[in-house]
Amino acid sequence: MKYKNFFSKKNFFILAIFLTSPSYPNETRQNIDDIMIVALESTKHITQQTSNNISESIHLEAGHIDPRLKLVACLNTLNANHLGSNSLQSRFSVEVSCSNPRWRIIVPIYAQWPKKVFRLTKSIERNQAIHLGDLEMIEIDILRQPNGVITKLDELKEKVAKRRLNSGSVLQPGMVEFKKIIEKNQSVIIEANSNNFSVKMTGVALQSGARGEIIQARNSRSDRIVEGEIIETGRIRVRY
Numbered sequence: 001m002k003y004k005n006f007f008s009k010k011n012f013f014i015l016a017i018f019l020t021s022p023s024y025p026n027e028t029r030q031n032i033d034d035i036m037i038v039a040l041e042s043t044k045h046i047t048q049q050t051s052n053n054i055s056e057s058i059h060l061e062a063g064h065i066d067p068r069l070k071l072v073a074c075l076n077t078l079n080a081n082h083l084g085s086n087s088l089q090s091r092f093s094v095e096v097s098c099s100n101p102r103w104r105i106i107v108p109i110y111a112q113w114p115k116k117v118f119r120l121t122k123s124i125e126r127n128q129a130i131h132l133g134d135l136e137m138i139e140i141d142i143l144r145q146p147n148g149v150i151t152k153l154d155e156l157k158e159k160v161a162k163r164r165l166n167s168g169s170v171l172q173p174g175m176v177e178f179k180k181i182i183e184k185n186q187s188v189i190i191e192a193n194s195n196n197f198s199v200k201m202t203g204v205a206l207q208s209g210a211r212g213e214i215i216q217a218r219n220s221r222s223d224r225i226v227e228g229e230i231i232e233t234g235r236i237r238v239r240y
Contacts (some may be wrong), residue, residue, distance in 0.1 A: 178210030
């Protein structure tokens, strides 16, 4: 985890709430840098939960605190409380507070998580598989991709485009789906297994589906409609 100064040119509003009487000129002032350090240190548990790979760098920065803000120096240890969700986001807030004298300040924290992702080098048509030659790897801040990103080729295994994808698109999970390996009205093998028996019969698929999906099929011999999980091309398994 790195604390990187990539927002230094921006000014952010910091909300400070004072619970004491007005300060006096001779009082010692709270070091603003200490507030920022405490706020950043309080976010470590979030970054550690998010990234288990030590080679991945999550960059954090505390928002700018107006140096004209005069806080009386805290006589006790500064406390920090993360506000909102514990999931890592591009922006979240930390409340830093002092119990003696009593004051608190809300510090915005900004995060970047640069990571290599896949981008299409050509357009892909609907229901078309995506191959390695169709892709290039680029590094982006994945925290600014609310719909997620695809970072591993395994995430494309047995999958096809859900719609036409334009060249230059960063691949997201919602852009692909498992390829249909059984089509409606296709002849299928229906397997029925239990602890005491195992039988196979022929049938007709009443729905299309991908591996792992549950579809209906009609038993050709009994004309009974059953539901089964697609386990491979042309084969479903019914559990009793």
